[in-house]
Amino acid sequence: MKAVVYVDPFKVAVRDVEDPKILHPNDAIVKITTTCICGSDLHMYEGRTAAQPGIVFGHENMGIVSEIGSGVSKLKVGDRVVMPFNVACGHCRNCESGYSAFCTEVNPGFAGGAYGYVAMGPYPGGQAQYLRVPWADFNALRLPAGTEHEADFALLADIFPTGWHGVSLSGFQPGESIAVFGAGPVGLMSAYSAILRGASEVYSVDHVPERLDKALSIGAIPVNFDQADPVDQILQMRHGNMVDRAVDAVGYQAVEKGHEVPNTVLSAMVRVVRATGGLGVPGLYVPSDPGGVDVHAKEGYLMFPVGKFFEKGLSMGTGQCNVKHYNRYLRDMIIGQRAKPSFVVSHEIPIDEAPVAYEKFDKRIEGYTKVLIHPNV
Numbered sequence: 001m002k003a004v005v006y007v008d009p010f011k012v013a014v015r016d017v018e019d020p021k022i023l024h025p026n027d028a029i030v031k032i033t034t035t036c037i038c039g040s041d042l043h044m045y046e047g048r049t050a051a052q053p054g055i056v057f058g059h060e061n062m063g064i065v066s067e068i069g070s071g072v073s074k075l076k077v078g079d080r081v082v083m084p085f086n087v088a089c090g091h092c093r094n095c096e097s098g099y100s101a102f103c104t105e106v107n108p109g110f111a112g113g114a115y116g117y118v119a120m121g122p123y124p125g126g127q128a129q130y131l132r133v134p135w136a137d138f139n140a141l142r143l144p145a146g147t148e149h150e151a152d153f154a155l156l157a158d159i160f161p162t163g164w165h166g167v168s169l170s171g172f173q174p175g176e177s178i179a180v181f182g183a184g185p186v187g188l189m190s191a192y193s194a195i196l197r198g199a200s201e202v203y204s205v206d207h208v209p210e211r212l213d214k215a216l217s218i219g220a221i222p223v224n225f226d227q228a229d230p231v232d233q234i235l236q237m238r239h240g241n242m243v244d245r246a247v248d249a250v251g252y253q254a255v256e257k258g259h260e261v262p263n264t265v266l267s268a269m270v271r272v273v274r275a276t277g278g279l280g281v282p283g284l285y286v287p288s289d290p291g292g293v294d295v296h297a298k299e300g301y302l303m304f305p306v307g308k309f310f311e312k313g314l315s316m317g318t319g320q321c322n323v324k325h326y327n328r329y330l331r332d333m334i335i336g337q338r339a340k341p342s343f344v345v346s347h348e349i350p351i352d353e354a355p356v357a358y359e360k361f362d363k364r365i366e367g368y369t370k371v372l373i374h375p376n377v
Helices: 039-045 150-157 159-169 185-196 209-217 230-237 264-272 306-311 327-335 351-363
Strands: 002-008 011-016 028-037 061-068 080-083 130-133 177-181 201-206 221-224 243-248 273-281 315-318 347-350 371-374
Touching: 002 351, 011 351, 028 080, 028 150, 028 351, 039 351, 061 130, 061 150, 080 130, 080 150, 150 159, 150 327, 159 185, 159 243, 159 273, 159 315, 159 327, 177 185, 177 230, 177 264, 185 201, 185 209, 185 243, 201 209, 201 230, 209 221, 221 230, 230 264, 243 264, 264 273, 264 306, 347 351, 351 371
Parallel strands: 177 201, 177 243, 201 221, 243 273, 273 315, 347 371
Antiparallel strands: 002 011, 028 061, 028 130, 028 371, 061 080
C-alpha cells in the first residue's frame, strides 16, 4: 500500500509499504478515507524530534472498517469510524479514569501512545491506504454511514477535541474572555470552541495573514504579533484590563521577532491573564529537542516567570487531549449542525501530493492552513 514516510529533515516521500495485518484478536483494519497533516507532524518533519527515517506519519485518521479480529464485538466490517490520535487500552487505571491520552499499557515506559508519532509506541500512522487499529472497540468511534460531514468528522481525531480541551484546561467559564496564542489548526479550533462555549471576547494571536483572516471569519479578534507586542495590543484594546483565560496552541517552537523563543507564549500568557485566571497548554512541549536554541531547551528546560505566576494566583492545565472524553459529544454537535469545524480546511489532496503539501504547510504559504489527504482516491 502507499504511505507517507519520513525520509530526512524537511523531506517525506510516498512509498509502498507492507499492508497492516491483524496482530491481536482485538485489532481492526481500517481502509482510510481521510487523514490529515497536523502541525504536530511538522516537529518531526523539521527534524526537531528523534524520529527515524521510515516512520509512517499520520495520527488523524478515519475510514471504513475492512477487517476485524475475533475479539472485536462492537464494530463490524463496513462501519464508518474515526480514531482518536491516542492509542489506548481502555482498561488501565488512567483509561478507566477517562485519561486515555495517558494510557500506561500501550507504550511501556511512557504515559500514552499514538499513531505515527515518535516515542508514542509501535503504531504506524494512517497517512496510508490502510491502518491497524488496536483495541478497536475502544479506540474507534462509529459515525453515520455515507460521506456526509467527512471533513468535519476527520477533525474529531485530534484538532477539534484538542482545541476544546485547551479551553477546558484553562478553566474557562461561559461569558469569560480568552486569548488564544497561535492560529494554526489547533489554535483556530480553540478559538472556535471558546466561541461555541459562550466566550465574551476571543483574541487570536498569530502573524500569518491567512490564519488571522480565518480567525476573524469566525468572530475572533485577530492580533498580529509582528506589528507590536501581542500582550500590549490586547491590553490596549481592553483599556488595560487583562483577559480571564489564555491558551497556548503553539508549543516549543514559538517565535518572537523572527527568532525562535520557546518560552515566549508561556511568558506572555502570565502577563495577559488576570489574577486568579487560568492558562491552558495543549501546545506541544517535549522532554528532548535536538534542535533546541540552547543547552537547556535541548533537554526540555525553559525559563518560566514562576514568581509572577505565583503572585497572581494563576492556575495552569497541560497535556495531550483525552480525545475520547470529547469526541462523541463533538460528533453529535456536527450531526446536529451546531458545529462545523471544517472551516479550517484549506486543501484536500490525493496521497501522491503529500510531499508538496508538507513543504507548503511547513512554510505557511499559499493559504495552507489544514490539509486533508484521501489515500484511496
